Amino acid sequence: MKVRVIDNACRDFKNIDYTEVSANKICYRWQIFLEK
Numbered sequence: 001m002k003v004r005v006i007d008n009a010c011r012d013f014k015n016i017d018y019t020e021v022s023a024n025k026i027c028y029r030w031q032i033f034l035e036k
Helices: 002-016 020-035
Strands: none
16 A cells, blocks of 8 residues: 555655656655655
């Protein structure tokens, strides 16, 4: 379920109006946050 949440978060951020690079960084931060 963790992977699913991260994937959804990435999609949401990309849909708003972030660049791919920014979205990737945010996704990475979400991963770290959810893993801990």
